[in-house]
Amino acid sequence: MGIRLHLFPKAMAMTQTITLRRPDDFHLHLRDGAMLQAVLPETTRDFARALIMPNLVPPVVTAAQAAAYRERILSALPAGADFTPLMTLYLTEDTDPNDLARAHAEGIAVAVKLYPAGATTNSHSGVHNFDKVRPVLEKMAEIGMPLCTHGEVTDPEVDIFDREAVFIDRVLEPIRAATPGLRVIMEHITTRTAVSYVRGATGGDLAASITMHHLIINRNHILAGGIKPHYYCLPVAKRETHRLALVEAATSGDGRFFLGTDSAPHTDANKLLPCGCAGCFTATNTMSCLAEVFERENALQHLEAFTALNGAAHYRLPANTGTLTLTRSEAPVSFPSHIETGDGPVTVFDPGFALHWRVAE
């Protein structure tokens, strides 16, 4: 299908449109209950599929829990939505390899999520001792079930800005060396170290997802000129050189990098606290922001690969058949500053610059 760029003069201004395959989001938090109900339409409007994160309370650990969560998502779908949730299992030290294999074989879950215990929101049921999950990882390598990682160590001695790079050395590389054939997705990477690690891997077993917001913000956005809780997410945004490496990877067309938004809704009440929650809510304007980023890099021809082809190929799924059209206008387009949920308002990510691309109805 490829990309079609149309430039046609219209009255005064130039209108530009791009048509791509409908995108996939390979890292999404939908939560549950009233929050699920409110945030789901923000994703299904643009995305055909999303990899659903299992960090609920209690976490989605078993095949039965994943099947039940999928049913709750399907019941919350807006009328007429064409959307497939791809479920994940939350890896714990008690995960049963046979239950996990059943979830994979029956198409209930497509991947397993590794949270180092304490690394991020609702990760306390995650892994403390990586040796304890060795049999599960071996089973996953055997059946070809991918491992998605929240790649940060939790050692309090390690500076928070170094936790991703240290995770690669201390956890990821040893796991991959000990488990040949294990397919791994480094999720929401934030450093040039991670970009280089993915680029240096051979054998096709390693890929990485990148969020939209990490292509836009660096740590100054969080900390300079006053603290901005709505830009606080984990892994925390790093310095500008890292952001530039992420932009280069995402816009390059390299099949090992693809979109996982990590859209992570928290109510404003939970963000704006002395100890506020980590997460940016980006589902509403991801495609608009990405089009802007790719346009600035003269890389609109790779937007489809990043959002609709590379991830599907890595997860061994067919690409979507439907299309999504983005239209550029000279006048900036606006998005709501927040969405209402039954739990309270959730602020929508503000890229900090004018957006010109919108998804056509």
Ligand SMILES: NC(=O)N[C@@H](CC(=O)O)C(=O)O
């Ligand atoms: N990214 C975040 O800052 N938060 C995520 C958890 C995660 O993906 O690490 C969340 O569930 O809120």
Ligand SMILES: [Zn+2]
């Ligand atoms: Zn994470």
Ligand SMILES: [Zn+2]
């Ligand atoms: Zn996440």
